Amino acid sequence: MPFLKTTDYKGLTVENAIYTVESITIQGGQLDFFVSMRAKPESPILTGEYHGCVYDINNGTPESQAYSYLETLDFFKSATII
Numbered sequence: 001m002p003f004l005k006t007t008d009y010k011g012l013t014v015e016n017a018i019y020t021v022e023s024i025t026i027q028g029g030q031l032d033f034f035v036s037m038r039a040k041p042e043s044p045i046l047t048g049e050y051h052g053c054v055y056d057i058n059n060g061t062p063e064s065q066a067y068s069y070l071e072t073l074d075f076f077k078s079a080t081i082i
Contacts, residue, residue: 001081001082003018003070003076003080003081004017004019014039017039021067021070029055031062033066053065
């Protein structure tokens, strides 16, 4: 469920940058993960950031919960799910 979003990176516009959830960890009721940004699927990571949310064992996979959380953030509201 990666996202596509045109964004600025170091003063350059990256058309349809790919944002992907990676490095998921769960400790207690906390789901932490890294969101990477690439120009293309085969490109190296340009940047990324860590996020965290409540983990619900009865509410889908950790990956799907991470993407659902990202959908609530203003930055990703204009992104396209692929």
